[in-house]
Amino acid sequence: MATRIEDVAAHAGVSVKTVSRVLNGYANVRTNLRARIEASIRELNYVPNASARSLAGNRSYLVALLYDNPTAVSSYIMDVIVGVLQACKETPYNAVLHPFDAADDLAARIDGFVAQHRPDALVLVPPHANNAKLLQRLHELDIRYATISSKLRESCIDIGFDERKAAADIVSHLISLGHQRIGHITGLKGHGARTWRRSGYRDALRKAGIAYDESLVVDGDFTFASGVVAAKALLDHDRAPTAIFAANDDMACGVMREAYERGLSIPGDLSVCGFDGTPVSQLISPGLTTVRQPCREMGCAAVESVLQAIRDPAMSQQERLPYQLQLRGSSAAPGKS
Amino acid sequence: MATRIEDVAAHAGVSVKTVSRVLNGYANVRTNLRARIEASIRELNYVPNASARSLAGNRSYLVALLYDNPTAVSSYIMDVIVGVLQACKETPYNAVLHPFDAADDLAARIDGFVAQHRPDALVLVPPHANNAKLLQRLHELDIRYATISSKLRESCIDIGFDERKAAADIVSHLISLGHQRIGHITGLKGHGARTWRRSGYRDALRKAGIAYDESLVVDGDFTFASGVVAAKALLDHDRAPTAIFAANDDMACGVMREAYERGLSIPGDLSVCGFDGTPVSQLISPGLTTVRQPCREMGCAAVESVLQAIRDPAMSQQERLPYQLQLRGSSAAPGKS
DNA sequence: CTGACAAATGCCAGCGATGGCATCTTCGCA
DNA sequence: TGCGAAGATGCCATCGCTGGCATTTGTCAG
Incomplete structure (x- = not known):
């Protein structure tokens, strides 16, 4: 039904593997071949199947945002979500939202979530971002994550503001x-x-x-x-x-x-x-x-940092984003009408 | 690394296929066997791998929510999102949020999105819910969808209120x-x-x-x-x-x-x-x-209806949800202080 | 007790991509 | 011109699961 990599390979007259190389940005493909393949991709409107890719490559291209309070999303979370989605838009990664009740034993439930979706990275907002047991478990599972908090913990990726x-x-x-x-x-x-x-x-x-x-x-x-x-x-x-x-x-x-x-x-x-x-x-x-609060910017930065960390696993980074004082009519000199 | 269906099968002393049957709720598994398998699943903390499942079964267990205006999520959309996530929580389905710029030629871009993720169903909110070209294309692609709007179009799944x-x-x-x-x-x-x-x-x-x-x-x-x-x-x-x-x-x-x-x-x-x-x-x-507006309820109902339609493809349904008048201090009899 | 049929269970291929390795080109240098 | 190394490309197995079909087990009437 839909176009497969095989179709593209046939159309461009190359092997499937070479098309795969182009898709994944490997360097060793001759320039003219690469151009031909890219043309075929465009012409056939080919988009790789995410499931197959994920299964074979052991990567999911998923960034999961874990947040609390599933019943009433605060405008804080909302803004973070917007930032996260925005950051994903420029990449092959996709965002999955996952409300996790803070009351639950998160450290236990996270395993199931990871087993099921195998997200390549997580973004945590408070209060989960400060849940030591959870972070501990993520380390054990060897899953990259970024926290959004103002704690700016060392040796992790942590985005916040002062x-x-x-x-x-x-x-x-x-x-x-x-x-x-x-x-x-x-x-x-x-x-x-x-x-x-x-x-x-x-x-x-x-x-x-x-x-x-x-x-x-x-x-x-x-x-x-x-x-x-x-x-x-x-x-x-x-x-x-x-x-x-x-x-x-x-x-x-x-x-x-x-x-x-x-x-x-x-x-x-x-x-x-x-x-x-x-x-x-x-x-x-x-x-x-x-x-x-620079919520959107923090969501964006969290995703960017954590994706960067996928490429360079040694990375750890704390970033403080600028905030803005917004002076409006509710404050004035005392006793003045 | 993680538990696979094969491990469960070995643990329960049955074939992989039988475990699969249990996972997918087929009827023809003997009761005691089913119980044994379910026990093994729990004991091993097994959760099926979503990618493999999706690839093999040609189902993605994904419900995509398409909305407009990626830069500023309105509280309307946010509430719908909450409802959608809530409805998914009870099911094996997951939600994917996809901001689509209304200015783009949606009918064209939808193909790529579908090819990539193969969502089992879509939920559309205004203005996409009223984009005739888009709906047309979805019919051509034979993709089930629910719209949230007050139009209550026939022959579709449409959730709204009066x-x-x-x-x-x-x-x-x-x-x-x-x-x-x-x-x-x-x-x-x-x-x-x-x-x-x-x-x-x-x-x-x-x-x-x-x-x-x-x-x-x-x-x-x-x-x-x-x-x-x-x-x-x-x-x-x-x-x-x-x-x-x-x-x-x-x-x-x-x-x-x-x-x-x-x-x-x-x-x-x-x-x-x-x-x-x-x-x-x-x-x-x-x-x-x-x-x-019953935004959350509409998001919830849209997912429920569209998932039901997956089971019973003939279904089409219009639903009008109750709204609530909220009388507060900003309205009173005229001329009264 | 046996045969026929239905229900339960198992085997194997295949979903669409990537990884590892083998093979084939290309190119520089002796 | 020939040779070897580096680079480009291809082949095939594999990821974890489900679908189709073959096989086994169970049931019931004669």
């Missing part, structure tokens, strides 16, 4: 506007992001010589609802902050909701900053000041 | 609140969604006996920016509407932005409704009244 500094930057922005009492809503316990962003918050205060006030730091869990609850607490404070830095955009929206309910004007009565740069940050009014 | 009625419902909601002058911002020309939603808008007006006023209908293109522009036009109208129904949530956010800039209160001075039920509709303040 979350701590980004958080510090955004808080410094608030300080430069004149804010002295700045509240912070943290992320979910156990997530690296929680720690990095809170550390950045403290860094900025320290740098500005502002005393750290523990009562201005409230636990959140990255959800909108937790942002609302935390905002209530902060706004009920007897010396309420004039600005709030939420550890992500959803919680910042929660703060804006609570401000709305109380009739507080933003940024007149309260400045609000988020983190992530999700679509909502642009759509909400006023626009939300935030940090855009 | 967009027109949903739009009418939401406008009726505004009317029931007491609004008489209701503006509408349309979707992008050429999109079915534009037509259906506008028709629903007219249906609701007609049903309520409100004259259709063309000057209250302004072109948009589904983007936030176009929402802002359209809102300016409507609010500058010498008899400005008291409510605006935007054909999607992003444009509704644009309306809210323009209201914010003008110091208009929502819903006090202006009620706003969107369409889609994207995450932003919950995060924004006040919450946006909208229609939640």
Whole structure:
């Protein structure tokens, strides 16, 4: 039914093996022959059969993206996915998405997944990227992988950005506007992001010589609802902050909701900053000041690095991508309407 | 390296073929044998190699999701993706995402894709779902597919929901609140969604006996920016509407932005409704009244139907899924603060 | 108990590509 | 001009599994 390599070989008058060489980019094919074969390929509209290739070559041309939370894909993951797909587009590799429930014993389930699909490489995002047992197992299985995280672990391929500094930057922005009492809503316990962003918050205060006030730091869990609850607490404070830095955009929206309910004007009565740069940050009014995480770029870079590592197995690489402060209407000098 | 079917056969003391029968769910295997083989499979942690299976069986166990707009995955697509992945999880099938630029000549490019991956089924979302040339080519190639659209074409598998009625419902909601002058911002020309939603808008007006006023209908293109522009036009109208129904949530956010800039209160001075039920509709303040499209459910249903059609090739099926009106703070009786 | 038929099981080829090795060219240099 | 090495090309086995058909086992009526 479809064209096979054999057809191409016959059409070009060469052996199957030579066509295979051209397909796989081997050097030792005479220039004119290569041209003839390439012409035949185009003419016959030949595309190699992925299954046969994978079976014979013991390569799958598959890059698997493992992520958590199969029921609600965050815009974070979405953006990473876009980057991954984009990076694959330029290569013979294809992406497979695989939601893996973090609750499961991943280290055990990964074997089945690998046996079935034999991906040539994996890309892991948090929290899997920080699952030591999983990484351990991947080493045992000798599978190349890239992690996307801000940990920047050595001896692996790890793509990230400087979350701590980004958080510090955004808080410094608030300080430069004149804010002295700045509240912070943290992320979910156990997530690296929680720690990095809170550390950045403290860094900025320290740098500005502002005393750290523990009562201005409230636990959140990255959800909108937790942002609302935390905002209530902060706004009920007897010396309420004039600005709030939420550890992500959803919680910042929660703060804006609570401000709305109380009739507080933003940024007149309260400045609000988020983190992530999700679509909502642009759509909400006023626009939300935030940090855009380079999600797409990280997805892209992860795939590129890990594919490069297939060619040069010795490679290990840590890469920090640039982030962007996005200053919008939700932050302004305190007390200004 | 990994376990093969041969190992399982040896372990269970049967032929490879019999193991294959068990794997593929053939009926004619004696019960005790089947149990023994299943035990061996579990014990050895055996998972069939997908490439070999696909090559030998001329089936790929792949469902491909074709979508447009590779640079910015909309939350619509993302939700469909979640549904598709979810539906695959229960089956031996896997999903492959394939962004296809609508600008390209799809009907031509599809051949290469099919030759390479031999997906057993395709799922198409708009605008590809309405690309007649593409569908034609798929018929020629004899590839099963499901479309997700509200067109509900006969003789195909088509999953959708009643967009027109949903739009009418939401406008009726505004009317029931007491609004008489209701503006509408349309979707992008050429999109079915534009037509259906506008028709629903007219249906609701007609049903309520409100004259259709063309000057209250302004072109948009589904983007936030176009929402802002359209809102300016409507609010500058010498008899400005008291409510605006935007054909999607992003444009509704644009309306809210323009209201914010003008110091208009929502819903006090202006009620706003969107369409889609994207995450932003919950995060924004006040919450946006909208229609939640059953995206995830549609993705799920599309896969289920098309896989069913593989078993029963004669099947064709149209399914309309329920949508949900989500009434939130952005809509209220006119003139009420 | 036997024969005939149905059900269960096994054997072997083949899916479409690549890898290893054998063979054939080409080319440089004595 | 001839020879050897390097480079180009081809042949055949093989990857792990399923399909078709042959063979074995089981069942039941006569």
